[in-house]
Amino acid sequence: MIDQQIEIPTRDGHITTFITHPERGGPFPVILFYMDAPAIREELRDMARRLATSGYYVMLPNLYYRAGVMELGPINPDPESPERKRMFELMHSISIPLVMEDTKALLAYAEGQKAANTRIVGAVGYCMSGRYAVNAATHFPDRVRAAASIYGTHLATDQSDSPHLAAGRTKAELYFACAETDIYAPPEIIEQVRAGMKGSNNEVEIYPGTHHGFAFPKRPVYDRDAAERHWERLLSLYRRNLSA
Numbered sequence: 001m002i003d004q005q006i007e008i009p010t011r012d013g014h015i016t017t018f019i020t021h022p023e024r025g026g027p028f029p030v031i032l033f034y035m036d037a038p039a040i041r042e043e044l045r046d047m048a049r050r051l052a053t054s055g056y057y058v059m060l061p062n063l064y065y066r067a068g069v070m071e072l073g074p075i076n077p078d079p080e081s082p083e084r085k086r087m088f089e090l091m092h093s094i095s096i097p098l099v100m101e102d103t104k105a106l107l108a109y110a111e112g113q114k115a116a117n118t119r120i121v122g123a124v125g126y127c128m129s130g131r132y133a134v135n136a137a138t139h140f141p142d143r144v145r146a147a148a149s150i151y152g153t154h155l156a157t158d159q160s161d162s163p164h165l166a167a168g169r170t171k172a173e174l175y176f177a178c179a180e181t182d183i184y185a186p187p188e189i190i191e192q193v194r195a196g197m198k199g200s201n202n203e204v205e206i207y208p209g210t211h212h213g214f215a216f217p218k219r220p221v222y223d224r225d226a227a228e229r230h231w232e233r234l235l236s237l238y239r240r241n242l243s244a
Contacts, residue, residue, distance in 0.1 A: 001020060001022060001023060002022070003045075004020075004022055005127060005216055006019065008101055009109075012066055015038075015065045018045055018048060018060040019057070020058050020060075021111055022052060022055060025150070025179070026114065028057040028116065029120040029122070030057045031124065032059055032061075032121065032136055033048050033060045034061070034063065034124070034133055035124075036126040038239075039062070039071055039072045039090070040062050056238070057115055061106060064094070065091050066094075072132070073195075091128050096131060096132065100132075103140065107121070115141055119151075121140065121141065121144045122145065122146045122241065123136040123147040125147075125152060127150075127151070127212070130148075130153065130155065131161075131163050135163070135166070137174065138161070138166050145241040146172055146174075146237050146240070146241035147174055147175070147223050148175040148176075148233075148237060149163060150177045151178060151179075152185065155192070155193050157188070161232075164196035167196055167199075173237060174202040175205070175243050176204040177209050177215075178204065179210040180206055180207060181211045190206065207226045208225075214227060215227040
């Protein structure tokens with residue numbers, strides 16, 4: 001495996017991006033791996049590596065680069081703690097338009113890399129970034145063939161770029177993995193997503209007995225069986241859609 005961390009020029013500066021891919025056999029389909037709110041950390045790099053071992057060119061960008069922040073370190077669970085308040089401040093400093101502008105820069109960089117096949121792209125986003133992965137499919141419909149939201153937030157809003165409206169705006173296959181207990185995506189929101197996906201080949205799946213964050217090994221709510229199921233679903237999604 002080849003790992004590298006590089007600075008990719010964007011309209012607003014340079015976005016630090018961790019890239020991992022197999023050493024031989026390319027070019028590989030590109031996977032856009034959008035981080036969750038606690039930011040870049042080794043846990044996410046390891047997940048990116050796991051994806052890459054299946055034959056993908058995985059890009060994990062630091063979406064907080066505009067604030068000059070990369071790794072936040074441990075986040076105090078107390079909602080009133082300075083660390084958690086800072087995390088939410090950073091999370092609210094980015095938006096779908098900004099992340100799509102960054103995505104354009106990521107793909108432009110990848111176009112010049114022999115190991116990357118930017119004609120075939122997948123996306124995945126966790127927590128705050130589920131909506132970014134889905135929007136990558138609607139903003140880059142000629143490239144992004146599959147996108148997954150893993151316990152995503154803001155899945156049904158009154159905005160035109162709401163993920164629950166995405167089925168009619170992309171030919172990509174969409175997959176929504178949802179925790180059974182999630183204050184950021186309660187049942188009524190999941191039902192709106194289900195309604196929006198009705199009549200398509202997209203899937204909305206609730207993982208029984210799980211809580212928001214269940215796929216992250218370092219979280220107290222980590223659920224090994226559910227996490228492995230999410231890997232199986234994700235890799236199957238990509239196998240179906242990202243073949244040359």
